[in-house]
Amino acid sequence: MSYAETLDMCSTLESAGKASLNDDNAGVDKSVVEALLMLHDMLKQSSADTVFSELGLGSDVRKGLAKLLTQGGCSDTVTGETRSKLESDLGTDSEDKS
Numbered sequence: 001m002s003y004a005e006t007l008d009m010c011s012t013l014e015s016a017g018k019a020s021l022n023d024d025n026a027g028v029d030k031s032v033v034e035a036l037l038m039l040h041d042m043l044k045q046s047s048a049d050t051v052f053s054e055l056g057l058g059s060d061v062r063k064g065l066a067k068l069l070t071q072g073g074c075s076d077t078v079t080g081e082t083r084s085k086l087e088s089d090l091g092t093d094s095e096d097k098s
Contacts, residue, residue, distance in 0.1 A: 001038065009035045010055050017057070017064030028068060036065070040082045048085050062086055 001009075012035040019026040028036075042051045052062055069083040 005038075006055070009038050010057060013039060013055070013065060014057055014061050016068060017061035020064035020068040021060060026068060026071075028071070032068075036069070036082060037078060039065075040078045043082060043085045048088075 012031050016026070016028070016032045016035070039051070046054075048062065052058070066083055066086040069079050069086070
């Protein structure tokens with residue numbers, strides 16, 4: 001993947017993730033599906049923490065993408081594997097403050 005493709009993927013994932021957090025009906029268009037497929041491939045090589053750190057994407061984007069994946073739009077395998085990887089590494093520390 002070229003540097004330009006990586007930048008394009010990052011901006012697509014960032015905008016899709018943030019849109020998903022703000023809008024329960026945020027859709028998944030073709031560019032988002034392609035970016036999620038690239039993310040899926042990257043997550044096979046490294047942990048979600050490493051991938052998101054390298055891409056410069058925050059946990060808000062990660063939560064948004066996990067939420068987006070619950071709504072479908074990609075193949076079941078990609079959706080399931082990517083979502084479980086994103087969610088398993090996220091933890092729930094923000095909700096645990098009592």
